[in-house]
Amino acid sequence: MGDIHFPTDEARWQSVTRRDPAADGRFVYAxxxxxxxxxxxxxxxxxxxxxxxxxxxxxxxxARGYRPCRxxxxxxxxxxQAERLDMVLAACRRIEESPEPIGLEALxxxxxxxxxxFQRVFKKVLGLSPAAYxxxxxxxxxxxxxxxxxxxxxxxYAAGFGSxxxxxxxxxxxxxxxxxxxxxxxxxxxxxxxxVRTSLGWLLLAATDKGLCGLDFGPTREGLAELAARxxxxxxxxxxxxxxxxxxECVAAAVDTGLALGELPLDVRGTAFQHTVWQALRExxxxxxxxxAELAARxxxxxxxxxxxxxCADNPLxxxxxxxxxxxxxxxxxxxxxxxxxxRELLERERLAAEAGGEGA
Numbered sequence: 001m002g003d004i005h006f007p008t009d010e011a012r013w014q015s016v017t018r019r020d021p022a023a024d025g026r027f028v029y030a031x032x033x034x035x036x037x038x039x040x041x042x043x044x045x046x047x048x049x050x051x052x053x054x055x056x057x058x059x060x061x062x063a064r065g066y067r068p069c070r071x072x073x074x075x076x077x078x079x080x081q082a083e084r085l086d087m088v089l090a091a092c093r094r095i096e097e098s099p100e101p102i103g104l105e106a107l108x109x110x111x112x113x114x115x116x117x118f119q120r121v122f123k124k125v126l127g128l129s130p131a132a133y134x135x136x137x138x139x140x141x142x143x144x145x146x147x148x149x150x151x152x153x154x155x156x157y158a159a160g161f162g163s164x165x166x167x168x169x170x171x172x173x174x175x176x177x178x179x180x181x182x183x184x185x186x187x188x189x190x191x192x193x194x195x196v197r198t199s200l201g202w203l204l205l206a207a208t209d210k211g212l213c214g215l216d217f218g219p220t221r222e223g224l225a226e227l228a229a230r231x232x233x234x235x236x237x238x239x240x241x242x243x244x245x246x247x248x249e250c251v252a253a254a255v256d257t258g259l260a261l262g263e264l265p266l267d268v269r270g271t272a273f274q275h276t277v278w279q280a281l282r283e284x285x286x287x288x289x290x291x292x293a294e295l296a297a298r299x300x301x302x303x304x305x306x307x308x309x310x311x312c313a314d315n316p317l318x319x320x321x322x323x324x325x326x327x328x329x330x331x332x333x334x335x336x337x338x339x340x341x342x343x344r345e346l347l348e349r350e351r352l353a354a355e356a357g358g359e360g361a
Contacts, residue, residue, distance in 0.1 A: 007329040011294050012054045016040050020297055028074045029054050030066045037061035042072035087111055088122050089303060095134050104130055136272035192241035193228050194248040195221050198255045200342050204228060205248040207241075211265030215251070215317045217338045255319060258349030260286060268316055273301075277311035284325040287354030289347065291329045309335055319346065 015023035023040040030037035031047040037055065038044060055061040058068065058075045068075040091107060107130060108118030123129050191213065193206040198217075204224040206214035214231065218224040228237060247264075254261045268278070276299050284290055290298070296308045312323040313335060324343045328334045336343040 007291075007293055009054055011291060011297070011329070013049060013052065014290075014294060015297055016052070017046060018298075019043075023297060023302065026302065027054050027056050028058055028061050030061050030064070035066055036069050037066040037074060038069040039072040039074045042069055042074075044069065044071055084121050091118075091122060091130065092133060095130065096137050101134060132272065189232065189235040190238060191228075191232055191235045192238040192244045193225075194239075194241055194245040195224055196245070196248040196252045197221075198252045200255055200345060203248065203252055203255065205244060205251055206231075207244055207247075208267045211267035212317060212320060213267045213269075215320055217318060217342060251319065255346070256349075258286070258346070258351070258353035261320060264320060266317065266320070268321070270311075270314065273304075273307065274311045274314060277308050278315060278321045278323075281312070281315070281322050281325065284322060285354070287351040289325050289327045289331070291331075292326055292335075293329055295326055313337055322346075325350075 012023070012027060012029070014020075016029050019041045026040075028037045028039060029047075030053050032051045032053065033047070037058065055064070055066075062068075062075075091111065094107065094110070095102060104115045104119060108115040111118060113121070119129060122133075189208065191206055191208055193204055193214075196203050196205070201217050201219055202221050202224055204214070204216045204218065204227065205212065206228060214228075216224060216227060218227065225239065251261065253259070268275075270278070277295065280295055280299050292309045292312070293302070293305050295312075296302050296305045299308070301308070309326075312326050315321045315323045318324075318338050324336055324346045326335075333340050333343050333347070
């Protein structure tokens with residue numbers, strides 16, 4: 001099989017066990033003991049792994065002597081699912097590339113569908129409505145414009161927002177601060193940070209009054225302190241905050257032992273897509289890994305493997321958002337901004353802790 005979104009039998013098997021709609025139409029699975037092949041979303045009882053094999057198309061399965069399942073009708077519905085996915089991806093490109101907002105009616109009509117049918121299909125495939133996806137794109141452009149130093153009003157219009165006042169009303173959700181403060185490198189914001197030594201080097205933990213906003217590793221205490229100053233040059237930085245220092249010690253203990261951290265308040269800024277990826281990372285159990293392709297499938301975006309890998313790389317909170325649990329399709333440890341050796345050590349410690357029965361996920 002050559003599907004880049006489900007490159008291994010293990011990735012395909014995992015999608016079958018979850019009845020993953022993102023895999024529907026990408027391949028079928030067949031059961032040796034029954035002689036039947038099915039869609040990934042088939043409601044039938046799941047077979048044993050050893051009795052299962054996979055085929056790219058229904059025709060390939062039938063050529064090997066399998067017959068279609070009467071419950072899920074894989075021979076009739078594989079094609080339309082792939083077509084729906086392609087349509088939604090094309091719609092996403094139009095939304096991303098359009099300099100002006102596109103109305104739902106016009107977007108649906110361009111694909112020959114009613115607005116209601118189009119919205120239902122879009123949300124089922126992507127997990128977001130077209131309006132929510134368009135807003136996420138505008139927010140991303142706004143962040144880019146402000147980070148480049150453009151004046152606030154011009155940045156707001158360039159990003160596709162109709163009114164600066166609306167952006168200011170929603171700025172806390174959109175940027176975590178006002179547009180002016182974002183443009184000024186966090187001007188007016190209070191950001192506390194604490195530094196603690198771990199067995200994997202120095203660790204910096206940063207937080208706003210709403211939650212953790214940054215976690216980095218580095219070889220020296222001084223270098224990490226300089227990094228905090230560069231990230232938010234306009235913010236009021238508070239070093240060695242006592243309350244945060246106590247939490248940093250807990251994080252350091254988790255790094256050193258592989259034990260779970262539990263739920264922590266977070267204040268991380270990113271696009272809707274990034275937040276979806278980061279949440280999926282937090283749902284991976286300790287001691288386990290998934291491929292970037294599998295992660296993309298889990299969030300309903302099987303074609304977005306590269307974007308998922310990029311979101312992992314942009315993760316601002318090492319360990320707390322465990323992007324070290326995402327690996328290449330062949331299991332290789334790639335793409336870790338804090339170093340491959342740290343990634344290997346974190347995974348090994350989590351594996352040993354999970355095997356020993358340490359609490360938490």
